[in-house]
Amino acid sequence: MADTTGSGKTAQELPPKASLAGALTDDVVKLAPVAERVETELSRLPKAVEKVPHELVKLPTTAVKQLPVELASTEAYVEAKLPMIEALPLPDILFGGGVLVAVVILQAIGMRLLVGRFDKRAQRIEQRSGWWSVDLLLGFTVFRMLGLHLMSIILWSAALVYGGIIPVWAAAARFAALSYTTLGTHRVLSDEWYMLSPIIAISGMFTFAWTASVLVNIVGKCNELRALAREARHQRRDARSQATVTVPPGDPEAGASGAGASRTW
Helix, strand or coil, rough: CCCCCCHHHHHHHCHHHHHHHHHHHHHHHHHHHHHHHHHHHHHHHHHHHHHHHHHHHHHHHHHHHHHHHHHHHHHHHHHCCCCCHHHHHHHHHHHHHHHHHHHHHHHHHHHHHHHHHHHHHHHHHHHHHCCCHHHHHHHHHHHHHHHHHHHHHHHHHHHHHHHHCCCCCHHCCCCCCCHHCCCCCCCCCCCHHHHHHHHHHHHHHHHHHHHHHHHHHHHHHHHHHHHHHHHHHHHHHHHHHHHCCCCCCCCCCHHHHHHHEEEHH
């Protein structure tokens, strides 16, 4: 006899087709609002993507403006514990210190490239010494140093503009240049950023001192190249003088032989 017990239990355990269809219908009904929300979000996605570049442009200004507000409680707590800290506001130190570090890194990269270029040109001049080559090398090196400092001023100007502290590029560049060179400016920033001008001046002193030390070494190397050029000139002059035979006065035979020798040379 065939065992129908297992098949009977399986048939009893399986749910009817009507209940399965009802469960599927309920799931579809529940998924309908979810699908509508997904479709709505996808329709909004292109507009959100278009707004991203504009939001990224506003990000530095927003962050700099929110910096004093976010640090207000911390600054108040520190000032309560240490009253002397009122002379060093935290927003100025964080924002100005960050840009100062960026300027120093820019100076380091520029100086490394500048010195490497100078050394290569100096090696070529050593092989073929010349007065004008040394002077031109020194002039171009000083011009590159000037460009490096102007790039630092542009970096400070960009920080002022994109930070919303001085929105006009011309005014920001003027303020950055006068502060960077420690000349001073009549423009006074708001109370939140009154220490920013001294920080810019400190960055200028750092970079100018660095440039001066490198320039001293470069001038010393140029003096060595000029000494080599002078020595090479003396050697060429001595070689020409040795090639010329000196004729004693009043000795026609010596003169004739000297003339022949000079013609031979």
